[in-house]
Amino acid sequence: MAKARAVLQRHGEAIDVHQDDFKEEHAEETLDESADPLEESGRTVDTSDEEIDENVADEIARFEGSFVGIDKRYRIINRVGEGTFSTVYKAEDLEYNSFENRWDVDERERRKWQSPASRSKRARRPHYVAIKKIYVTSSPIRIFNELELLHDLKNSNSVCPLITAFRHQDQVVAVLPYFQHQDFRDYYRDMKISEMRIYMKSLLTALRAVHLKKILHRDVKPTNFLYNPQAARGVLVDFGLAEREGTDWHRCNCTLEPEDRRRLINHSFYAQNQQAGHQTTSYPKNDTRNSRRANRAGTRGFRAPEVLLKCTQQTTIIDMWSAGVVLLTLLTRRFPFFHSADDIDALLEIATIFGRKKMKETALLHGQVFETNIPSYSENGHSLEKIILWCTGRTGEKQGPKKELEEEEKEAVAFLYRLLECDPNKRITADEALRHPFIAKAHEDSEADDDMVDLVEV
Known part of the structure; x- marks a missing residue:
């Protein structure tokens, strides 16, 4: 050649x-749209x-x-x-x-x-x-x-x-x-909390390395993290949708000071509409505002709220939401957990958990308006604890004793709330996540496994 x-x-x-x-x-x-996660996982073998x-x-x-x-x-x-x-x-x-x-x-x-x-x-x-x-x-x-x-x-x-x-x-x-790994679907239902810690630590270590270079991966999901349960080690792959932070940025309301943001909201068409006493949001007949364009690359079900809401100043923190969806998948034993057809469905799926009130606040943070008249969506949503109990069949009888998560699961959920934070300014970073008590215990779990191996070998 x-x-x-x-x-x-x-x-x-x-x-x-x-x-x-x-x-x-x-x-x-x-298009910047990855394949359906379940379909794509079926195409990945080792x-x-x-x-x-x-x-x-x-x-x-x-x-x-x-x-x-x-x-x-x-x-x-x-x-x-x-x-x-x-x-x-x-x-x-x-x-x-x-x-x-x-x-x-x-x-x-x-x-x-x-x-x-x-x-x-x-x-x-x-x-x-x-x-x-x-x-x-x-x-x-x-x-x-x-x-x-x-x-x-x-x-x-x-x-x-x-x-x-x-x-x-x-x-x-x-x-x-080439990294020896196992298909995610072969082990995610059987992982113990201690194994989830080690998995997440490995994933977050990769994200910290990527984020230190000011790079957004944009497509964090199980099929892009090749994990070997036997070696308790994984590597992040597929940077086809990745980009440097700051690429094609335009000002977004989420980066403003709270006072400046409130002032913009109070003088918006939405606020005038509310002050006029309209029960539902109406739209101007001749809208002269520019349409909003933002990078929406990624995989359905793993996109952060700010990506769905077309934030024009997305940062590396979007990958942390995706990592949170991976942990939610492990805790609920459901893959994929979110299975939306489009961005609107994706926002509604998130609203199912966090409620209409939280989604309205999140949308306003980015200068958008979130409204839904679907009666089944509650104002305050549901706790992640309840979601996990439902998904794992531990809801119990109405007259019976109330079911609760185990202590280790509660630690995992406390960490999960930091990852699945709708406000990107409050979401935990990869560096902070590696110092979180839930992840810090991964070192103890690894040492315990080593002791067990030593006993067997003796």
């Missing part, structure tokens, strides 16, 4: 991208079994045929993931021993316990990578953005780093480490 080296630069750092000699064709824009489906084998053959020379560097084994914007394959790195592989965390851990003599020898065992084939319909800007952000995060062990990238004609592939 004829190659030239192109150097892409930002902030003084270089990203090496291997490309062929053909001219790049313009790709079409795609297997070392080389017995593959005939259709997948044909797909791999077509890929190798269209991307000249890739089979000389990698032996593609199986398809392990299929999303909205890309397909991911497991492959053996045939040139592993020709390069330094600082990205290989597992190899570093293995060599740490080897003798100096063994360490000096080159390992002959196979080494695996994940090859992400980005669909040609993706925007070139989107592809460059993803590769650049992955490059910036290359030193974080909890984030899947970029090894290298190749382009052949209009096809781009990113080569990433």
Whole structure:
């Protein structure tokens, strides 16, 4: 494959991208909507079994045929993931021993316990990578953005780093480490609270690394966090929708001082309408206000309220709401927990829990109005404790004793309230979350597990 080296630069750092000699064709824009989480989870597998489906084998053959020379560097084994914007394959790195592989965390851990003599020898065992084939319909800007952000995060062990990238004609592939993991649906119903702590600590550690770089992941969900329950370790993947904080910002009311915000609300058409004694919100016949545009990228059911309300100054804190939805999923044993068809349904689902009053306050925070005349939506909503009891079938008989959560579950719920805070200014950050008492106990749980292993080995 004829190659030239192109150097892409930002902030003084270089990203090496291997490309062929053909001219790049313009790709079409795609929607910023990830696949349905349940459907997408069904497309994600983790297997070392080389017995593959005939259709997948044909797909791999077509890929190798269209991307000249890739089979000389990698032996593609199986398809392990299929999303909205890309397909991911497991492959053996045939040139592993020709390069330094600082990205290989597992190899570093293995060599740490080897003798100096063994360490000096080159390992002959196979080494695996994940090859992400980005669909040609993706925007070139989107592809460059993803590769650049992955490059910036290359030193974080909890984030899947970029090894290298190749382009052949209009096809781009990113080569990433392959992480052994288990499908979320195989274990989420059986996790103990102690295991949830460790899972969440691993996820929050990844988010802290991402947020320290002022990067919004925008698509935090179980299928984008590859977790290995046996190793109690996970890595955050898929930065296809990620962006730097401050990208295309416009002023939003949520960043104003409370007094300034109240003044704007009091002089708004909405306030005048209320003062006139109208029972329901009416709208001006000739509305001259500009329509609001904001980034709504992400997956249905995991978007924060400010994303649904088109906040124009979204920050890294949106990822913390998504992490809260993941914890709510674990506690309720329901996946996906929210299953909205669109943004309006999503807001109503959140209103079911937090109530109409909270949703009105949240909407006004961003200069929006939330109104619903559906009688089943209560003013104050329901507590998360009650939601979890309902979902896990512990509501009990009306005449019987009142059911309550266990003490560990109550600790988890106290933490969950900090994550699922509708006001982004009050929501807990990744750094604060890692210091929260609920997550801090994960270290004790890990030590307890180690003691159990020691007893078995003795």
